[in-house]
Amino acid sequence: MSTDAPPGTARPPMTVLVADGNTRRARALSDDLRADPSLHVLSVPAGMALIDAVRQHQPDVVLVDMGRADRDALDSIRALSQPALERPVALFVDRDDVQLMETAFDIGICSYNVLDAPPDDVKPLLRAAIALYSRFQRTRGELTEAQRKLAEQKLVDQAKRLFMKNENATEDQAYRWFRRRAMQSARRIAAVAADYLSAHDRNDAP
Structure with a gap:
């Protein structure tokens, strides 16, 4: 899952799996991300469980845009706690909720972002999520x-x-x-x- 490359070689694209129950919002976010050649962007197809999409695509990072997330919506992310499926997860929500944030970190989300809309350049957030996840894995x-x-x-x-x-x-x-x-x-x-x-x-x- 590492995105590191030997000196002097091109860094391979970072595979990002976008998960969003709002099909229109997911498509808009994915299109924005695909404009960056350093990202290989995949979307969770309608009707497919997040855990199945992760198992199939093995992404470097999962980007979840939930809008107004709730604890029920976090259950699918909790399923990623299986050792063979664990991935760094960056979560975008549009409403601040301290209890929800604490729950999100408890289930392993690496990056919790309260934003009306994802920023134009999400790479720093995604790379930060991967770095935090790697550090957590080493510590564990x-x-x-x-x-x-x-x-x-x-x-x-x-x-x-x-x-x-x-x-x-x-x-x-x-x-x-x-x-x-x-x-x-x-x-x-x-x-x-x-x-x-x-x-x-x-x-x-x-």
């Missing part, structure tokens, strides 16, 4: 990795304590035993620890 990935490491360490510590109790071993001896088994089986120490705990009564663990 880092958090997930930290949680994984914490859970693995907790598992290893539990297995070491049980090993120390069962084998009358020191903590260093327990760790070396699990590390050796991990190296022999080419697996993570946490996986070996999980097998050890499964093979023994967890209720015996201190």
Whole structure:
């Protein structure tokens, strides 16, 4: 989904999917965007669900112009929270609503814009939405990795304590035993620890 290109090469067009229940407004917005050669603009066909259009076209960014949006209208955007479908979403509304804005950010909208009409040049808004989305993804990935490491360490510590109790071993001896088994089986120490705990009564663990 990246729009970056190697130095000295042309940047590929950014694919924008326009979603708007107002067919006339959607057509006018799409026509304006298509005047920019750096954008590849697609529209959600009448009768097609937004989630299906995203699945089909795999856009770089989704631009939603809802007019007076409401929470029901946000349900289709919420469906994009599936990992395989997540995309940065820029939302245009024509009425300020703090609660609606908070709901929009809660469901993953990256750019919430209160405008009577989309500006002549929406590229800065679209690129900002992509940048914010990328930053959020990195932060979430880092958090997930930290949680994984914490859970693995907790598992290893539990297995070491049980090993120390069962084998009358020191903590260093327990760790070396699990590390050796991990190296022999080419697996993570946490996986070996999980097998050890499964093979023994967890209720015996201190």
